[in-house]
Each structure stands twice: as C-alpha cells, then as structure tokens.
Amino acid sequence: MEWRGTAILLSVRRHGETSAIIDVFSEEKGRHAGVVRGGASRKVAPILQPGAQLDVAWRARLEDHIGSFVVEPVRSRAALVMGDRLALSGLNAVTSILCFCLPEREAHGPLYRRTEQLLDLLGQNDVWPLAYLQWEVALLEEMGFGLDLSACAVTGATEDLAYVSPKTGRAVSRTGAGTWVDRLLALPDVLRGVGDAPDIEVAQALETTGYFLNNHLAPDLGNKPLPDARARFVDAFTRTV
Template sequence: MEWRDHGILLTRRRHGEGAAIIDVFTEGHGRHAGIVHGGASRKKAPVLQPGAQLDLLWRARLEDHLGSYKAEPLRSRAAAALSGRLALAGLNAVTALLGFCLPEREPHPALYKRSEQLLDLLAEEEVWPLAYLRWEMALLEELGFGLDLSACAVSGRNEELAYVSPKTGRAVSRQEAGQWVARLLPLPPVMLGQGDAPDHEVAAGLRTTGHFLEARLAPSLGNRPLPEARGRFLDAFARRL
C-alpha cells in the first residue's frame, strides 16, 4: 500500500531509538499517523514541528497498518508561531483541536483547506483571532454541530439577531429573547459577518463556539475534556482585550 499527499503536522512523539510517530492532517486521507524513521534525529526533529506543512509518502504492507512516512518540508510555520505569545498559543490550539476532533483516516478536504489558510495567517496578529473564530464555526459545521444563524428560531425573521440558543444552536432575536435572555449565548455581529470585528465581539463569539465544542462535540467523542491548548489561547487573547 502506498499514497502521496500533503498535510499539517499535528503531533510528534518519540518511538524507539531514533524514530518518531507523527499524526498529520492530510487533505486526501484525513488525520493519519505513521512512523518516520530517524524522526527524532537532530536533522529531522526541527522540521517535524506542529503546524509544519509536509509532503508525505506513506507506505504499509496492509491498509490498516500504522505504516511509515517519508516526510519532506514544504513550509515551516515556526517563525510565525514564535512571533508572539498569541500566535504560538493559536497554533497549539488549532493542532490540538484537530487532533482531538477528527476521526482517523476520514477525509475532510474543505476543513483542511480552511485550516491551512488559517495557519498561514499566524503572523497577522490583528486579523488572526477573527479568522480563528470563523475556523471554529467551520469546524463545528464540518463535524455536524453547525450553528443556524440565518433567522430567529422563534419568529423566523432575520432582524435584530442577538443570541444563540445553547440547546439548538439557532439564532434568537433581541425581541424574542424575553425572560430567557440570561440563559442564551451571545451572537455578536462578527458571527454574522457584520461590522468591524472588534476584539470584544470575537471573544463573545468564542464563548459561544466554546459552548458547542464542550457541550455537543466533546460528548460525542466520549466526554473527553477539550484540549487545554484552547484555554491557553483564550487566556492569551484575553490579555489583548
């Protein structure tokens, strides 16, 4: 068995004397692990860093085997990740969430493209949090937990949408929120593609996506807690507010 693809390195762990097992999100083969012989060496270890873009050749005797990778660097994101605390925390959040959420060997080409584009923006600190929020919304959509923000769940109208139901993921207008307003999640204009996307609106949006990651997505994966890397990114972003 053999295939060639490109992908984003999610994790690397040492295996035996000098090898490493890497977990990679590939465009055509989904999240896929394999052994890199010599992957823990001084020559290869700096290349095999989370977020790196790799050209990959995978070989195995049988399809269900772990197999081995020949991995060549296409693009390193180390410099961008080290440009600031927010960038490094953001990269770690993306790779951790992809490793947490994605089933093994199931292609998600649209999400792959969005993830690649997001990581390419790492050094753009002013726009990156907004891009990350939109990526989390796309992640929920891709995995079957998308939000319906097209119209109010109560009235069916699309004016003054201001909240999201934590149960259904549907939008609720300001007029229809009524006595339930304290139980609803925020729907800032930035989540509707409106306005100038100030940081406080992005933070409110991340509170909403975080609820569905924790209350809907995580239970579907065996009630594992969300990766701590996401919380560290939120902390780093909060320092900027």
Template sequence: MEWRDEGAVLSVRRHGESAAIVEIFTQEHGRHVGVVRGGAGRRMAPILQPGAQLAVTWKARLEDHIGSYTVEPVKSRAAQVMGDGLALAALGSVTALLSFTLPERETAPAVYAPTMALLDMLGDNPLWPLAYLRWELALLEDMGFGLDLTRCAVTGSREDLAYVSPRTGRAVSRGGAGDWADRLLPLPPSLLGQGPAETFEIAAGLRTTGHFLETWLAPALGGKPLPAARQRFVDAFARQSRSA
C-alpha cells in the same frame, strides 16, 4: 501499500530511541499517523514542528498498519508564530482540536482548506483572530453540529440577531430574547460573517463556539474533555481583550 500527499503536522511523539510517531492532517487521506525514522533526531526536529506543511510518502505492508512516513518540508510556519505568544497558542489550539475531532484516515475537504488558510495567517495577518473564530464555527458545521444563525428562533426575524440559544444553537433577536437574554449566549456580528471585529467581540464569539464544542461535540466523541490547548488560547485571548 503506498501513497503520496501533503499536509500539516498535528503532533509528534518520540518512538523508541530515534524515531517519532507523527500525526499529519493530509489533504487526500485525512488525519493520518505514521512513523518517521530518525524523527526524534536533531536534523528532523526543526522539520517536524506542529503546523509545518510537509510533502509525505506513506508506506505499509498492509493498509491497517501504522506505516512509515518519509517527509519533505514545504513550509515551516514556525517563524511566523515564535515571536507571537498568542498566535503560538492559537496554533496549539488548532492542531489539538483537529487531533481531537477528526476521525482517523477519513478525508475532511471542508476543513482542510480553511485550516491551511488559517495556519498561513497566524502571526502574519492581523485578521487571524477573526479567521480562527470562523474556523471553529466551520469545524462544528463539518462535524454535524452547525449553528442556525440565519433567523430568530422565536420571532422568525432576520434582524437584530444578538444571541444564541445554548440548547438549540439557534439565533435569537433582542426582541425575541425578552427576559431570557441573560441565559443566552452572545452572537457578535463576527459570527454572522460581518467584520472586521473588535477583540471583545471575538472573545464573545469564542465563548459561544466553546459552549457547543464542549456540550455537543465532545460528548459525541466519547465524552473526553476538550484539549487543554484550546482553553489556554481562549484565556490568553481574553487577557488581551481586557487589556485592549
């Protein structure tokens, strides 16, 4: 059994004396794990970094075996984020959420392209925080937990949408919210595809996407808590937002 593909490294863990078990989000084979011989060695360590783009060949005697990878570097991405602590935290959140969310060995084309675009932006494009927020929204959508932000759930209006119901995931206008406004989640323009966005708006949007990642997605995946890397990024972004 053998195939070739390309993808980004999600995680690496030591296996035995010198090998590593590497989890890669591939274009045609989804989230896939394999052993890299010598992957824990000094020569391979700079290549097998989270977020790195690799050309891979996977081989196994049977399809359900863990198999082994041979890898060739395509793009490192490490240099983009190493000098930017916030971008590095975002990279950790992206890779951890993908590892947590995606079913193993199932293709996810609707997630793959936006993920690669986001990884290319981290630390290199000032609009990456907005792209990250929209990436979380797209991840919810692809996993079957999309929010309905097209019209007010109360009045049916498409105007002045300002909140999201934490129970239904539907938009609510200012007029429709009434006395319930303080019980609703924020709906900044950035979640509606309107940008650019200030950092405080993105922080508000992350509060909303985080609610549904935690209360809808995580329970559907067995009830495990969201990866801590996501909260570390959100906390770091909130600190930056306050200082700005």
C-alpha cells in the same frame, strides 16, 4: 499500500530510540498517523514541528497497519510563532483541536483547506483571531454541529438577532428571547459576519463557539475534555482586548 501528498503536521511523539510517530492532516486522507524512521535524529527532528507543511509518502504492508512516513519539508511555520505568545498559543489550539476531533483516515477537504489558510496567517495578530473564530465556526459545521444564525428560532425574524440557543445552535431575537434571555448565549455581529469585527466581539463570539465545542462536540466524542490549548489561546487573546 501507499499514498503521497501534502499534509499539515499535527503532533509528534517519540517512538523507541530513534523514531517518531506523527499525526498529519491531509486533504484527501484526513488525519493519518505513521512512523518516521530516524524522526528523533538531529537532521529530521527540526522538520517535525507541529504546524509544518510537509510532503509525505506513507507506506504499509496492509491498509490497517500504522505504516511509515517519509517526509520532506514544504513550509515551516516555526519562525512565525517564535517569540509570539498569541501566535504560538493559536497554533497549539488548532493542532490540538484537530487531533482531538478528527476521526482517523476520514477526508475533510474543506476543513483542510481552511486550516492551511489559517495557519498561513500566523503572526498577523491583527487578523488572526477573527480568522481563527471563523475556522471554529467551520469546524463545528464540518463535525455536524453547525450554527444556524439566519433567522430567529422563535419568531422567524431576521432582524435584531442577539442570542444563540445553547441547545439548538439557532439564533434568537431580542423579542423572541422573552424570559429565557438569561439562559441564552451571546450573538455578537461578528459571529454572523456583520460589522467591523472589533476584538471585543471576537472574544464574545469565542465564548459562544467554545460552549458548543465543550458541550456538544466533546460529549459526542465520548466526553473527552476539550484540549487545554484552546483555553490558553482564548486567555492570551482576551488579555489583549
């Protein structure tokens, strides 16, 4: 069994004295693990940096075996995050969340393409937090927890939408909120793709998407806690707002 393609490196861990086990995310094969022989060597280890774009060739005797990878660098993103706390924490958030939520060997083509585009924006801190927010919204959609922000869940109105139901992920208007207002999540305009997307709104929107990641997606995956890397990125970003 074998396949070859371009993939994003998500994680690396030492395997024995000289090898490494890597997790990659490819457009057609999804999240896929394999052994890199010599992955701990001085020649190969610098290539195996999370976020790197790799050309990978996977081979195994049987399809359900972990198999082995031969890797070639396509694009390193290490220079984009070196010395940049926000970019580094953002990269770690993306790779950690994908390792956390993606089922192994299940294709998620649209999410892969969006992830590649997001990582190519690393270091552009004026646009990256907004792109990251949009990526989280797409991730929730891909995982089956998409937000429906088109109309009020109570009145059907499409104007004055200000809240999100924490239970259903649907928008709620100020009128429809009624006495439940204190139990609803914020719906800043940026979350609906409206307005100039100031950083303060992006930070508010990340609180809302974070609620669904922690309270809907994580429980669906066996109540595993969401990786701390996301909280570190959100904290690094909010300190700049």
